[in-house]
Amino acid sequence: MPARSDFFDRVWKVVSEIPLGKVTTYGHIAEFLGSKSAARTVGWALRAAKGSGLPCHRVVNRYGGLSGQSSFGGPYVMEDILRSEGIEFIEEGILDIKKHLWIPGGETK
DNA sequence: CACCTGACAAATT
DNA sequence: TAATTTGCCAGGT
Helix, strand or coil, X not given: CCXXXXXXXXXXXXXXXXXXXXXXXXXXXXXXXXXXXXXXXXXXXXXXXXXXXXXXXXXXXXXXXXXXXXXXXCCCHHHHHHHHXXXXXXXXXXXXXXXXXXXXXXXXX
């Protein structure tokens, strides 16, 4: 497998653990990985994971904004998927992060 | 081989 | 309070 790196692999794993209807932020993932400031690397991993079947649309920035729209494939792709999963949007491109925030390791429960 | 870029965030000035 | 800088990791040029 995948060479990439432990960091990437961990990011993919965490993201794949996100329950449907929930979202998480780069900062929380990075923090879970051990480096809270590695949010950049998290986004980097998602970008590399594009096409790997990873639900990267469930990962947003700390404002709940869909940061990776441009890299995802379309400006309305992520939003449409998130809405289909039960995510409430405050406005176009911005979801209610405080209502659907999920924390890695927090368990689905 | 060295520098720059890139889906961010938090701290400091 | 806002603006700027640093930290993080890997990939591309």
